[in-house]
């Protein structure tokens with residue numbers, strides 16, 4: 001496995017939405033990162049529709065059609081659709097496969113008729129339970145791999161996943177403000193699990209000549225971010241969540257080291273860091289995913305995106321049409337603005353507007369702002385000797401950046417949390433081996449079911 | 458650089474938390490126990506409790522030290538001075554201290570009652586459930602934790618086996634929460650009545666109150682007072698009125 005030891009870009013300033021160093025082509029005349037931003041629509045079935053394969057397929061047929069129809073009606077040049085599996089679609093590989101096949105058929109029909117460019121991402125659900133089973137050899141893994149195959153065979157262009165390795169440790173650590181557990185669960189164990197999973201996913205993608213897309217730290221950094229919540233929430237400190245994001249970037253990078261080509265998964269808020277390191281096209285979601293959750297970087301997170309997504313919207317009627325149609329419209333006009341800026345030579349101006357709207361809204365938006373994302377990325381590649389070192393370097397860099405910028409205002413509590421995180425990080429063992437030993441003895445005692453063998457250790 | 462100060466308002470800074478005041482005990486040793494719990498000092502809690510046990514009866518250490526401190530922690534959280542992690546770390550410390558006291562007594566503290574918790578079949582989003590578990594345990598309840606992705610049958614069987622005062626369910630997906638009314642229907646059919654508190658991101662008041670037994674849990678903090686009500690015999694209808702009315 002080749003590890004990244006240099007940045008894809010010379011500086012953050014070189015990064016812009018719509019263009020990636022290594023564009024990806026697939027689907028129906030669809031290119032991501034080649035100088036143009038496309039919308040990625042994620043529809044979600046209504047409760048009850050999952051009861052049978054027939055009713056779920058019908059639900060997807062409607063949702064996908066509504067989206068394509070709206071895109072054509074409004075003159076959008078292209079659209080990617082994500083099939084973000086509900087667990088029934090992964091648990092029954094033929095369901096996932098047949099829905100991919102049906103979606104391809106619909107996209108082909110619209111392509112033949114109108115020439116609208118399109119592609120499909122299938123995100124297979126990771127139903128493995130690290131604290132309850134052997135995640136390298138269990139039924140959920142077997143079914144997930146089968147569903148990757150059935151999806152690829154039937155029409156998915158991009159295979160993605162939100163893998164959950166190390167989650168038993170990070171779940172424990174995030175609610176205890178325990179940066180050691182974050183580093184161990186995400187930085188070390190999460191990365192090791194991704195190495196295991198992505199070897200298999202890339203093999204399947206190659207077998208069917210489709211693109212291995214990407215992963216996201218949804219299971220961990222998003223947990224911290226969503227628990228940190230809005231400005232008035234008192235769950236997880238925002239500075240702690242921001243540092244967790246940097247650790248998540250060091251982990252998510254593993255997919256691309258294993259051969260994933262992007263575009264990355266939309267809910268990976270660490271993707272600006274990933275793009276800076278790898279040059280791979282990225283999907284992002286911001287204000288357009290208010291239907292799924294709130295975040296404090298609704299504009300900023302679009303600043304280097306190549307696909308612009310809504311995370312997930314449940315199928316319903318709205319005054320303006322069904323939700324897939326309405327969100328296709330919102331996404332489509334957002335990217336039209338970005339593409340106009342590109343065409344008129346104003347992309348950097350628009351990017352500056354997006355960034356400055358949110359950079360100091362929250363430490364999380366601050367860390368993923370391109371300039372800082374670049375520096376966190378640089379800390380990762382400069383310390384890419386092992387998973388532990390690079391994740392620790394990313395965390396330290398993020399903490400230092402937040403503390404050093406006077407404009408990034410923090411409450412006393414948030415600042416103290418961050419200073420403590422930094423002190424803790426600097427006190428951890430120098431070598432990965434010692435760190436793993438230390439963590440094993442600590443977490444074995446408090447997390448029943450924690451099993452090193454799940455991570456090849 | 459332009460002045461962007463009116464683009465957004467950092468309401469979090471305007472509302473900085475007040476001072477942390479800590480309840481006091483006249484007894485120096487018990488005071489140390491309380492401080493260790495309030496500060497979540499897991500490293501030293503065992504030694505500190507052992508010191509206190511040299512002078513005090515275990516029941517006194519529990520009641521006047523550990524439990525009082527946890528009440529203080531709940532207050533700090535309610536007032537927004539503590540964040541969730543401070544609360545969880547304190548409850549870890551409290552549980553460690555309790556363990557020492559129970560060993561000295563030679564038996565466990567009598568639990569307030571049994572609660573079964575689970576995350577819905579097909580759903581591995583169990584963080585909310587884990588928080589609920591921690592808070593219930595810290596408040597003296599025995600928690601039977603069935604884990605995540607729990608088949609409907611297993612929930613029913615566990616209820617028959619343990620006869621809990623209350624059962625909880627967590628679901629983060631609209632396509633998995635449908636297990637809850639299946640559970641409620643099965644219980645009704647088998648003539649079992651108990652409060653079934655359902656929570657988690659996907660679950661709405663409207664959904665949970667659409668079937669018998671269901672009570673909607675919005676925040677994990679509600680679990681201990683709900684369990685207290687259930688143990689004291691409040692019916693599911695009354696609980697629904699009280700919490701969802």
Ligand code: B12
Nearest residue numbers: 125219292293312581582583585630631656657658674677
């Ligand atoms: C983190 C996360 C994950 C993590 C889960 C990690 C974990 N250990 O739980 C991972 C990556 C594993 C994951 C996987 C998936 N996820 Co997910 N995930 C989330 C996310 C981002 C946050 C959820 C969370 O942890 N919140 C924090 C906890 C603490 O909140 P909570 O559980 O709601 O609990 C609070 C209250 O509800 C209450 N509460 C909860 N239970 C109880 C019980 C009682 C008794 C009481 C009183 C209170 C109470 O107390 C808590 C706080 O006080 C949400 C986004 C969102 N908007 O919610 C999506 C989300 C839930 N996921 C979603 C989806 C679709 C998936 C996947 C299917 C995606 C895929 N294809 O891979 C898989 C599902 C796999 C499976 N079989 O379950 C969707 C669900 C859509 C829907 N409504 O159906 C969401 C909403 C995101 C989206 N797309 O919009 N996910």
